[in-house]
Amino acid sequence: MLQGGNGHEFCENHLRLTNFLELQDHRALAAGMMGPLLFRDFKIYREYLTLSEQKALVEELRVAAADTPPFQPVLRSGKRMSVRITSFGARGWLPDQTGYQYAAQHPNGTPWPPIPTSVLKIWQAVSEVDRLPDSCLMNFYGEDTKMGMHQDRDEAGFDWPVVSVSLGDEALFRMGNTTRGGKTESIWLRSGDVVVMGGAARLAYHGIDRIRFGSSTLLKKGGRLNLTLRVAG
Numbered sequence: 001m002l003q004g005g006n007g008h009e010f011c012e013n014h015l016r017l018t019n020f021l022e023l024q025d026h027r028a029l030a031a032g033m034m035g036p037l038l039f040r041d042f043k044i045y046r047e048y049l050t051l052s053e054q055k056a057l058v059e060e061l062r063v064a065a066a067d068t069p070p071f072q073p074v075l076r077s078g079k080r081m082s083v084r085i086t087s088f089g090a091r092g093w094l095p096d097q098t099g100y101q102y103a104a105q106h107p108n109g110t111p112w113p114p115i116p117t118s119v120l121k122i123w124q125a126v127s128e129v130d131r132l133p134d135s136c137l138m139n140f141y142g143e144d145t146k147m148g149m150h151q152d153r154d155e156a157g158f159d160w161p162v163v164s165v166s167l168g169d170e171a172l173f174r175m176g177n178t179t180r181g182g183k184t185e186s187i188w189l190r191s192g193d194v195v196v197m198g199g200a201a202r203l204a205y206h207g208i209d210r211i212r213f214g215s216s217t218l219l220k221k222g223g224r225l226n227l228t229l230r231v232a233g
C-alpha cells in the first residue's frame with residue numbers, strides 16, 4: 001500500500017499502514033469508530049463517499065460542467081498537460097503559455113459554474129476551518145496520463161488546507177518534501193477517498209505517477225476524476 005521511494009526503508013511504516021488500512025472499514029468510519037489515516041501532515045479518509053454518493057457526484061459534476069468542459073492546457077514549457085482540467089467556483093486554475101494563474105472564466109469565456117453544494121459539504125466536514133473554498137479544480141486522468149511532481153503555490157496564501165476527492169480509477173499518489181528531491185512515499189488513492197493537506201504538507205512536492213486504467217467502473221469510459229478544493233484568493 002505504502003511504497004518507499006527507494007526500496008526497503010519504509011518497511012516499518014509499510015507494515016503499520018497496511019495493518020491500519022485493513023482495519024479501515026467504511027462502516028466503522030461511518031459509525032465514528034475510526035478517524036482518518038494520518039500520513040505525514042496528510043489526513044486520508046478512505047472511501048469517505050459511498051458508491052451511490054460517488055455516482056451521484058459524478059453525474060452532478062458532468063451536468064454542471066457541460067458549458068465548461070475539461071481541456072488540456074499548454075504550459076509555459078510548451079508542453080501540453082496530459083490531464084484535462086476544468087474548475088468550479090469564483091477562481092479556476094488556468095495555466096497558459098505565460099505561466100500559472102487563477103482566472104474567473106473558462107478559456108471559452110464562460111464563467112466557472114458554482115462549486116456544487118455536495119462538494120462544499122465535504123470541505124465543511126473535513127477541512128477543520130470556518131472559511132469556504134473559492135476554487136474547485138477538477139482533473140481528469142485518461143489512459144496513460146500522469147501529473148509530474150510539483151508544488152501548489154499559485155494561491156494567495158498557504159494557511160488554508162487543500163482538500164482532494166478521488167473518483168474512478170485508482171491513482172498512485174507520490175509525496176515528497178517542501179524542496180525538490182529527497183525521499184518520497186507513495187500511496188494508491190481509490191474512488192471515494194478524501195485527502196486533507198494542511199500544515200507542512202501544504203507546500204510539499206507531490207504528483208500522480210500513474211493510474212490503473214479500468215480499475216473502477218464509476219466512469220463509463222474509465223479514467224479518474226480528482227477534485228481539489230482551495231482557498232485561492
Ligand code: MD3
Pocket residue numbers: 137139147152162164171173195197201202203204205206207208226228
Ligand atoms: C499535496 N492533483 O491538482 S490531489 C493538483 O490527484 C494535484 O489530481 C493531484 O496535485 C490529483 O494540484 C493530487 C492531492 C493533493 C492536492 C493538493 C496538494 C495533494 C497536495 C497540495 C499540497 C500538497
Ligand code: FE
Pocket residue numbers: 150151152206
Ligand atoms: Fe498539486
